[in-house]
Amino acid sequence: MPYRRLLIVLACASLCGAQPAAPPKVLLLVRQQFKSDKGRARERLARATAAAYNKLDVPVYWMEMQAFTGPSEALFFDPFDSFEAVEKAGAVLGQLNQAHPELVRLQAGINDALSSDRTILAVRRDSPGVNDIDLAQARFIRMLVVRAGPGGEQFAADLAPSIVYEVTSGMPGPALLIFQPMTAFDGISAAHVTHGTVVEDAVYVVEPELSHVSRAFAQQGGGFWLKP
Secondary structure, three states, X not given: OHHHHHHOOOXXXXXXXXXXXXXXXXXXXXXXXXXXXXXXXXXXXXXXXXXXXXXXXXXXXXEEEEEOOOOOOEEEEEXXXXXXXXXXXXXXXXHHHHHOHHHHHHXXXXXXXXXXXXXXXXXXXXXXXXXXXXXXXXXXXXXXXXEEOOOHHHOEEOOOOOEEXXXXXXXXXXEEEEEEEEOOOOOOOOOOEEOEEEEEEEEEEEEEEEEEOOHHHHHHOHHHHOOO
16 A cells, blocks of 8 residues: 555545544554664654645645653554545555655655554444544543453443544454543543453654644644644
8 A cells, every 4th residue: 555655644635524533434553663763863754744745735634643651652543434535545645656756755764763663454433422522632642452352342441532443454353442532641540441451551642743634623623733
């Protein structure tokens, strides 16, 4: 998939759902760790990439998050309405790649800084109120990785608000991803789940200067997103 190496993104490609910052139905999650001496260089390249996409007003968007707890890591959402939308975004980015080779050079520098890179595909489980969650207000996001046990279709967690995704590819299953957006970091409570086991639990801080979001998304989040 050509977009994967080009962006490492929270990508919408004008294909998102009911509200600009609603949780996507299909999620392509990218997790990256960096070589010990390349972290700052990678961040400079990521900032330059975001600035270039803002200047070009590319209709493919991303939000980057950096680990606040747990191992040093960057986390990226690629949200889509459908699997067809994933394919369409790939075509958009393939054309962008040809038209703007400077973006390819920036991405090559980022790739050189990586020590690990994993892409996970997941589908959202619908639940009451999930479409009312506004990701543009998130300043921190907690992510839990859960191994689903017997009766996993009845899985439940005591986190609110939260978004649950069922992993379809990219890691051993059955597995679920739970995201809890937070407007501020005011402590976290122990997570309790039924019909599953928590194997990872970490908090990430949202990085607006390393992100490229739509104007509609940015307007929902106020001045935080630094959108021109």
